[in-house]
Amino acid sequence: MEAVTDRPAWKTLLAFAIIYFVWGxxxxxxxxxxHEIPPFLCAAMRFVVAGLVLFGWMLAKGxxxxxxxxxxxxxxxxxxxxxCDYGLLFWAEQRVASGIAAVMMxxxxxxxxxxxxxxxxxxxxxxxxAFALLIGIGGVAVLMxxxxxxxxxxxxxxxxVALIVGSLSWAAASVLSRVLPLPESKVMSSGAQMLTxxxxxxxxxxxxxxxxxxxxxxxxxxxxxxxxxxxxxxxxIGFTAYVWxxxxxxxxxxxxxxxxxxxxxxxxxxxxGGEGLGLRTVLGxxxxxxxxxxxxxxxxxxx
Numbered sequence: 001m002e003a004v005t006d007r008p009a010w011k012t013l014l015a016f017a018i019i020y021f022v023w024g025x026x027x028x029x030x031x032x033x034x035h036e037i038p039p040f041l042c043a044a045m046r047f048v049v050a051g052l053v054l055f056g057w058m059l060a061k062g063x064x065x066x067x068x069x070x071x072x073x074x075x076x077x078x079x080x081x082x083x084c085d086y087g088l089l090f091w092a093e094q095r096v097a098s099g100i101a102a103v104m105m106x107x108x109x110x111x112x113x114x115x116x117x118x119x120x121x122x123x124x125x126x127x128x129x130a131f132a133l134l135i136g137i138g139g140v141a142v143l144m145x146x147x148x149x150x151x152x153x154x155x156x157x158x159x160x161v162a163l164i165v166g167s168l169s170w171a172a173a174s175v176l177s178r179v180l181p182l183p184e185s186k187v188m189s190s191g192a193q194m195l196t197x198x199x200x201x202x203x204x205x206x207x208x209x210x211x212x213x214x215x216x217x218x219x220x221x222x223x224x225x226x227x228x229x230x231x232x233x234x235x236x237i238g239f240t241a242y243v244w245x246x247x248x249x250x251x252x253x254x255x256x257x258x259x260x261x262x263x264x265x266x267x268x269x270x271x272x273g274g275e276g277l278g279l280r281t282v283l284g285x286x287x288x289x290x291x292x293x294x295x296x297x298x299x300x301x302x303x
Contacts, residue, residue, distance in 0.1 A: 007248065011244075012245075012248065012249065014241075015241040015242075015244055015245045016245065018233075018237060018238055018241040019238060019241055019242050019245065019254070019257045020257055020260045020261065020264060021264055022233050022234060022237065022238050022241075023234065023238050023257060023261050023264075024102070024260065024261040024262070024263070024264025024265050024268070025229075025233075025264060025265070025268055026229075026230055026233075026234040026238075027093070027098040027099065027101055027102040027261075027265040027268075027269070028098045028265065028268045028269055028272060028273050029226040029227075029229050029230050029234065030042075030089065030090055030093050030098065030101075030226070030230065031093045031097075031098040031101075031269075031273060032222060032223060032226040032273075033090075033223050033226040033227050033230065034090050034091075034093050034094050035094075035223065036218070036219045036220060036223040037214065037219060037223055037227065038205060038208070038210035038213055038214055039087070039090035039091040039093070039094060039210075040087055040090065040091065040201050040202075040204045040205035040208055040210055041201075041202070041205040041210040041211065041214055042090055042227060043082070043086050043087050043089075043090040043198075043201045044198050044199075044201035044202040044204075044205050045198075045227060045231075046198070046227060046230045046231050046234075046235060047082055047086070047194045047195070047197050047198030047201065047235065048194075048195060048198030048199060048201075048202065049198075049231045050194050050198075050231050050235030050236050050239075051191055051192070051193070051194030051195030051196070051197070051198050052195055053191075053236055054187055054188075054190060054191030054194060054195075054235075054236065054239070055188070055191035055192055055194075055195050056191075057187070057191070058185060058187055058188040058191055063183075063185050063188045064183075066182075066183050066188070066189075066192055069181045070181050070182055070183055070189075071192075073176075073177075073180035073181050073182050074182065074183075074189065074192045074193050074196055075196055075200075076173075076176065076180070077173045077176060077177055077180070077182075077193055078192075078193045078194075078196035078197035078200060079197070079200060080169045080170070080172055080173035080176070081169065081170055081173045081193065081197060082193065082194065082196075082197020082198065082200065082201060083197060083200050083201055083204060084165065084166060084169035085166040085167070085169045085170040085173070086166070086197070086201075087166075087201055087204060088162040088163065088165055088166040088169075089101060089105065089162075089163065089166050091162055092158075092159040092160075092162040092163050092166070093159075094159075095156045095158065095159035096155055096156055096159035096160070096163065097269055097273070097275040097276065098265055098268075098269045098273055098275065099262070099265045099266035099267075099268070099269030099270065099273075099275055099277075099281065099285075100143060100155055100266075100269075100275075100281065100285075101159075101163060101265075102261060102262040102264075102265030102266065102269075103139075103143065103262045103265075103266065103281075103284065103285045103288050103289075104140065104143070104155075104160065104163035104164065104167065104288075105163060105166065105167055105170075105262075106258060106259065106261070106262045106288055106289065106292050107136055107139075107140060107164070107167045107288060107291075107292075108167045108170050108171050108174075108258070109258060109291075109292050109295045109296055110132075110133060110136040110137070110167075110288075110291055110292070110295060111167055111168050111170075111171035112171045112174055112175065113129060113132075113133060113295050114133065114171075115171055115172070115175050116175075117129075119175075120175065126298070128294060128298055129294075129295065129298055131294070132290075132291045132294035132295045132298070133291065133295075135287050135288075135290050135291040135294070136287065136288055136290075136291030136292065136295075137291075138287050139283075139284045139285065139286070139287025139288035139289075139290075139291060140160075140164070140284070140288065141284075142280060142283055142284035142287060143155045143160070143280065143281070143284035143285075143288075144157070144160050186243055186246070187239075187240075187243055190239060190243075194235065242254070242257075252296070252297070255296050256296075258292055258296060259289045259292045259293050259296070262285060262288070262289060263285075263289070266281065266285060
């Protein structure tokens, strides 16, 4: 039985609406942004600004700075999440529809489950879990297959590989974050990770020659708006709502964003972004989402 609370229901509904619909819409915003702003530079600007805001907010509240060991952990996780995951997501969305990118990124729980079974041995492979893993992998195969006659083009191979590597990187970071020393404050830790990740992305952007190719004056208002939306709504407001929910709702309820976001992204991509929605997309997306729902709602059984 849940505890009785006098917390206004509208706050909970608003927070869920933010992590459902704002986060779901960020995939289309990324697609709009990288159409005119080089991908790694676009990601760097998003996370440097958002990271500075969150990190500065925590310092203003009197939170202690991370110590040396924590900075080492922060740097490793920032590399995995913001460079290897988000960096590749921004890069891939030059080649892959935003809705498909969201579905591919929804495979993160699949890889996390595999890591728990194979490496951590904190989860036992049950029939239900095996079914979910096969369905999820099958969904990715449907999206990538060039031989299945399902209508619509298969996802571009290099973009698909980038998204899979990104999902693996996020899963690895999630596993490592359980054992690495990190600041007690989730907001301080995430702000530091965003800032560090943004700076690392800037280094990658410089190495890729993106600063030389970037001409701010030629970027349209739409692309600038997409970047500002990613910073303010996607990172700052979205993350604040997520942290608030983590402290007020069950992890199972909060975790439902993992299978709502792709649906929102696919719908927005079709109706707003003009992206295709053939049988291949519907079938592959359905397989992945069924897999994610089964994995995230399964009770953990230790091996």
